[in-house]
Amino acid sequence: MLIFGLRTVVRQLGVVTLICRNCGNTAAQVLSRRVTKFSLFFVPLFPVRTKYGMQCTFCAASYTISKDEATRLAVH
Numbered sequence: 001m002l003i004f005g006l007r008t009v010v011r012q013l014g015v016v017t018l019i020c021r022n023c024g025n026t027a028a029q030v031l032s033r034r035v036t037k038f039s040l041f042f043v044p045l046f047p048v049r050t051k052y053g054m055q056c057t058f059c060a061a062s063y064t065i066s067k068d069e070a071t072r073l074a075v076h
């Protein structure tokens with residue numbers, strides 16, 4: 001029997017203070033990376049897709065950002 005599936009791992013990259021795109025307030029934004037991996041017999045083999053996101057701690061809105069943007073923000 002073959003057991004396979006997808007697993008998504010969310011990792012926080014850091015917190016940056018920015019003007020929120022949703023509420024317009026300057027607030028802490030939590031930067032995170034979601035990696036979806038293909039796994040076989042519960043062993044993650046290779047990443048299928050990687051997405052970056054940001055969540056505002058003021059209004060709790062979350063949105064997807066590009067990899068370039070995430071990399072740029074994570075450097076600070």
Ligand SMILES: [Zn+2]
Nearest residue numbers: 020023056059
């Ligand atoms: Zn906000």
